[in-house]
Amino acid sequence: MTYFRKILFAASLTVMALANAPAHAIITITITEGGEGGTPIAISPFKWQGPGTVPTDVAEIVTADLRRSGRFAPLTQEQMPAQPFRDKDVVFKEWRLVKATSLVIGHVTPVKPDQYRVEFRLYDVFRERQLAGYRYTVKADRLRSVAHQISDLVYEKLTGEKGVFGSRIAYVSQERSADKKRLYRLSVADSDGANPQTILSSAEPLMSPAWSPDGKQLAYVSFEQKRSMVYLQDLKQGKRIRVASFRGINSAPAWSPDGSRMAVTLSKDGNPEIYIINIARKSLQRLTFNRAIDTEPAWSPDGRYLVFTSDRAGGPQIYRKPVAGGQVERLSFEGNYNARPSYSPDGQQITMITRRNGKYNVGVISVADKSMQVLTDTRLDESPTFAPNGQMILYATERKGRGVLASVSADGGVRHLFTLTEGDIREPAWSPLNP
């Protein structure tokens, strides 16, 4: 509590010119493995019922989302026996003949200037009944969001698990400007890489983006003052505050599940230790007391534990400690380099980076029995993070000399690659569901 005044809640610095500036580089996502065994589904083109052309092809986005998930194999338009867009036009028999198990139909109607009504229905082809049907009225710039929401509904109805198409991804990219200087950007994009928005750009490094649980703010580390400091930025307004600028390292922000506190790494007392900032009270609590490096804190979903990296036993290993205080418990025992832990949404698993034969790979530790499983076979993996539905792990890696993002499904069946049109991309952070 004596640290009250030392947490510099710097008067709201507005990142004016930079907020919502378009990013130059675009993300492309490709499936690199799996996706052949998906369930056949038909997404009939959504009929545009206005003049001219439709501003956004909703059915195309839904089709791409479901195909990318690896769980579905959407029919091509050529494979479709018909293109119904109204309930009364659906003939289930003809869809059974092409082995589509589910059918999505819909239409988009302009209701007034910049207002569109989107209607969709999802059918079980074999049982010949509707599983879901919704109508949305939105502006043109929300049509993509509506498409992702439809994808989420279809995914959840058919798999029983939450979809993550409506969520977003924050990431750091690095490019070279015309005069060869480095340019770092912190950006946010839709889950399919569309709508990239740079929320901060700097000639000095940016690190460690972390979403608030409500999806409205990002915490991150910026070196713009020539050393690491932790900031917290509102995504809509672009306003930000500096939450840690002590002597030494200020880094590794992680929000508590209820959003009231933030774990950070500070070396103000001599070496890196984990602290918890109470955001509203502006107070600071020290959690670790050790002469070794303690860093990379992450909260358990129930908010009771912080898991972190420490080299107190020599090399970096994974530990956890109750937030309320208590014994530190070691969780990783295989290999001599295990770091950067984070929990699965159900709290049963921890994903981290583990070194095997000189390679740095994504691993998963079972919290119950401490067993470890290695999921990747690349060389320089970093920053693994579970998707908010727990079905996928997204991480950074190196490919052909460039920084890229990759994902692997929890069952290991589907893998994706996220590349930027230019520059390196790294440090992915998946937003909470439906921010």
Added chain:
Amino acid sequence: MKPYFKLLLLVIFALALNACASKPEESAQPAGDEAVVQGAAEEGVLAGEELGADGRPAVMRIHFAFDSSSIDSDNRETIEAHAAYLSANPSVNVKLEGHCDERGTREYNLALGERRAKAVVQMLAVLGIDRSRLTDTSYGEEKPLDEGHNEAAWKMNRRVEIIY
């Protein structure tokens, strides 16, 4: 500047040759080739002591082994030269900036970079430089000198920069 640059090139050349000569697989070469490599390496070692601008020591970087912050004897000499310079120039302050190679995780590397910078601070303090003149910071793996993804680049990037 130019003569120093040439000297630096010579030193880099010599280091490169040394690095090659020390690789075990290189020793399998025919005796004739081996003799040539050794001759060139010895010539490089004679490059002599560099002198930096304004009387400062020329070597402004300390390099480290992987996941290590220990200072070897060559680096000790470099740090001693800087301690001597700082003793002779009491109004000069210095910043020690720690860096890592890209392997491993970013936040852990940020901590490791700080540990390297502090190791140099500690040694300068032991050599009699007042701590108030020494500041340390870490960039972790965020500012590599060489953006390659290989041993040579990693070796170059594990460093503390001495900044006046």
